[in-house]
Amino acid sequence: RCAGRVEVKHRGEWGSVCVYEFDWESKWAIVVCRQLGCGRVARASPFNRFGQGTGRIWLQPYICNGTEGALEECQHFGWGQHFCDHDLDVGVTCTAPLCWSIPGKAEPCRFPGADAVELRLEGGGSPCAGRVEVKLQGRWGSVGDDDWDLEDAEVVCQQLGCG
Secondary structure (H helix, E strand, O other): OOEEEOEEEEOOEEEEEEOOOOOOOOHHHHHHHHHHOOOOEEEEEOOOOOOOOOOOEEEOEEEOOOOOOOHHHOEEOOOOOOOOOHHHEOEEEEOOOEEEEEOOEEEEOOOOOOOEEEEEEEEEEEOOEEEEEEEEOOEEEEOOOOOOOHHHHHHHHHHOOOO
8 A cells, every 4th residue: 555556546447647757856756655644755756666557647747845635736737638658657665654563563554543653773874774673652662573584674674765
């Protein structure tokens, strides 16, 4: 839900969203992540690593200031009006707020009432290296998990926008 090709539903039909390839600020992605409740933008691209859409291209936003409540509130050419093809369909990876729902596992929130946490790496010399720490109920602490594996590390790296 917090990573993939961006599509919108209009008049009961899903369609993709495309942008100009020189839209480097990608403020549309800020709107998408917020609209989905998925935190901040980790990665956004008009060259979609999630694959090209098929069928309709519903939106081509050309001005977003990042404060809109929904993608369709960005200035666009009109529903179904666009000047790009599916090769410029957009994809986004959002940080997705983390939850501490299973002891020893930080994962994207999947249900109401889970405790959302902040995540950081400490003592590694760069923002993308170090010991994993979480802030839970106002306190920072290290993550200790005998079953920690590469999959867990990949989740942390994605959440922090580190690849």
